[in-house]
Amino acid sequence: SIHYVTPDCRIIPFCAYNSGIELRQEVEKKFSISLSEWKEKNKAEYDQTVGEIKKNYPIVPKDEEEAPKE
Numbered sequence: 001s002i003h004y005v006t007p008d009c010r011i012i013p014f015c016a017y018n019s020g021i022e023l024r025q026e027v028e029k030k031f032s033i034s035l036s037e038w039k040e041k042n043k044a045e046y047d048q049t050v051g052e053i054k055k056n057y058p059i060v061p062k063d064e065e066e067a068p069k070e
Helices: 014-019 021-031 035-041 043-056
Strands: 003-005 011-013
Touching (some): 014 021
Antiparallel strands (some): 003 011
């Protein structure tokens, strides 16, 4: 069987969680936060992760891309 564990440690069977909308909506409403609130709560980790991504995977503007070699 597949089960979900909610942030308050309730174990809910997959079918119960996904079959009816009431239980899922209850859990989502209780534990959801906005993206801006999440970023504020996780600012240090978020900034570090974004910095690492930008360092390891730099985005090169189109006008600075090298032409393909033939």
